[in-house]
Amino acid sequence: MKKSQLGRRTFIASSAGLVGAGAAATFASPAISQNRRKWRMVTTWPKNLPGLGTGAQHFADQVTRATGGRLTIELFASGEIVPAFESIDAVGAGNIEMGHGAPYYWKGKAPATQLVSNFPMGLTAQEYNAWYHFGGGRDLCDELYRSALGCKFLPCGNTGIQHPGWSRKEVNSLDDIKGLKMRMPGLGGEVMSRLGATVVNLPGSEVPGALASGAIDWAEWNNPYGEASMGFYRYAKYYYTPGWHEPGTVLELFVNAEKWDSLEDELKAIVENCAYATNQVMLAEFQARSGPVLDSFVNDHGTIVKELSDDIMREIGKVSGEAMQDLANSDPMAMKIFKSMIEFRGHQIRYTNVAEGSFIKARALEYPFPS
Amino acid sequence: MKKSQLGRRTFIASSAGLVGAGAAATFASPAISQNRRKWRMVTTWPKNLPGLGTGAQHFADQVTRATGGRLTIELFASGEIVPAFESIDAVGAGNIEMGHGAPYYWKGKAPATQLVSNFPMGLTAQEYNAWYHFGGGRDLCDELYRSALGCKFLPCGNTGIQHPGWSRKEVNSLDDIKGLKMRMPGLGGEVMSRLGATVVNLPGSEVPGALASGAIDWAEWNNPYGEASMGFYRYAKYYYTPGWHEPGTVLELFVNAEKWDSLEDELKAIVENCAYATNQVMLAEFQARSGPVLDSFVNDHGTIVKELSDDIMREIGKVSGEAMQDLANSDPMAMKIFKSMIEFRGHQIRYTNVAEGSFIKARALEYPFPS
Structure with missing residues (x-):
């Protein structure tokens, strides 16, 4: 455009x-009064x-x-x-x-902006x-x-990393996703739709009520700090991870x-x-602020953090790739940016997994440590 | 001091x-010529x-x-x-x-600077x-x-995250650490010493030769990009993770x-x-640069990336905590900073593990994806 x-x-x-x-030119004024x-x-x-x-x-x-x-x-x-x-x-x-x-x-003006977001x-x-x-x-x-x-x-x-959402139901298999009424906008919602979920678009203000009434089973928002005031923990017990849909x-x-x-x-x-x-x-x-909020969800409100299974994540990975490829195919600039990002991504997966990933996992083991 | x-x-x-x-004060000169x-x-x-x-x-x-x-x-x-x-x-x-x-x-001037480094x-x-x-x-x-x-x-x-090092020997148990000749400076070396390793201090220029001759079994440096020119892969087959000793x-x-x-x-x-x-x-x-270098270590030079076991990491975690507590006890300013950092750390472990950690692990699973 x-x-x-x-x-x-x-x-x-x-x-x-x-x-x-004009005024500044008439005398030797301090630098910051000019221009x-x-x-x-x-x-x-x-x-x-x-x-x-x-x-x-x-x-x-x-x-x-x-x-x-x-x-x-x-x-x-x-x-x-x-x-x-x-x-x-x-x-x-x-x-x-x-x-x-x-x-x-x-x-709507430039499809490739979706990739610029990640x-x-x-x-x-x-x-x-x-x-x-x-x-x-x-x-x-x-x-x-x-x-x-x-x-x-x-x-x-x-x-x-954004959290994929709060769920009223356990999601243990790909079958559990079929028909699940999810509020998840954007490319993440597109992926879940391809996996059989019923994706519902709702403005933010209507999301807590829809979750409370059961009009939706699952609500995506952003991260613990951003969700602290939304009260989702009152209506949904399960807080799912990983944040595959918006990883930064x-x-x-x-x-x-x-x-x-x-x-x-x-x-x-x-x-x-x-x-x-x-x-x-x-x-x-x-x-900084999401850490204590997540601790409070778990310790004060009984939220259960659950991780989607490897089987589910492999399928989400495959369908995410297909959806991204379709986006790239639809627009030359999206294709140009997608090629650059996925080549870069290809060289980061192993490194980040053995660097950040391995450390974060080991640090979370049980061992005595000052606190 | x-x-x-x-x-x-x-x-x-x-x-x-x-x-x-002086010159600038005599006429209305552009801002950047003053002061x-x-x-x-x-x-x-x-x-x-x-x-x-x-x-x-x-x-x-x-x-x-x-x-x-x-x-x-x-x-x-x-x-x-x-x-x-x-x-x-x-x-x-x-x-x-x-x-x-x-x-x-x-x-040597202020012990607490070691904590400021992480x-x-x-x-x-x-x-x-x-x-x-x-x-x-x-x-x-x-x-x-x-x-x-x-x-x-x-x-x-x-x-x-820094990599803990290149090793000529497999390290599968805490027993394997006893007597291991390691080049690892700083607090990481202190922890390994407490676990029975023989920690050797060597300037950087002497490290490749010492690893080549077997004078040391293990060499720590920093990260794949920083190690690309050191040639450690020629002398040591195992590249260990996680980088518990300098996590940032x-x-x-x-x-x-x-x-x-x-x-x-x-x-x-x-x-x-x-x-x-x-x-x-x-x-x-x-x-950006460590990703492709690590891929090259593995694909072109036969480097084997190995993860220290959970048993070893729990013991490293415990001894790291003890060493840090000793450092904090030795100096009031170190204690003040340590208390702040470990309280903060305590609220980040769960969040980072379910956010960054969970995503990085899932992304590294096997599934088809454009590349």
């Missing part, structure tokens, strides 16, 4: 621009939503701070000036300078960063976002391409480094 | 400072050593770029102007502005970042580095505390964000 197709309407006459340059800009960042999150909204705010604050206000980022929550799912249009058209969201929200049985957060910085990911993401969305892309957050979902900064190109290299460097730092800080928050 | 004790000698009369400020500083960064690494030296250079270049040269960082490799292990003295005394190294190098059976890189940003780690590291070393601390790189070793930026305090908040923000971004970029490089 061409950039010109994206600007469906002009939301707001641009009020961003240069201020103070000040104010940029707006629209997000797809409610204001200060824990983890996602607060992470986007962290990014905005760090850029403002690191530029001494030469580039001030003002954050707008979803719906404040642009509806969440129109954010990319507003930024692509140049009416807003930047935005923060999740790549797969834009699948994919079922794909990469861990650590591997995704490795692919982005040292596996060709940066150039491919930039090519996609520039050509299809009129934007510069930067990774700016990661949820880490990337969150994005998207910047209008022309506005990005107009930035001095110094400001580009600040935005890039603040985005990469935020990428780490957001993942750190989900990691 | 007091900061005043650290400045054993003045290496270099300080040539860093403000230049150009320019040049800072030196000494490192404990050879020039452009893959991963470590190149990562430190990346940090220096990003700060120079993001400040438009207002803060230019000039990197010096180990020995160029300061011997590697005197870096912290030179920076603590203010003769050099900053340095890049590994915290455990300074254990510890046997400790935290993954992702968990360490979570502890640093959201578990109280930042304040504790700052307190230690300021009081004992006269420096501001920032995490600025991570090796990821942190690399550090240390900045003279007074010089750090003198920075405008804007420059502090740039240095912080560039350090956190470099933290991610360095780990990304080790991750």
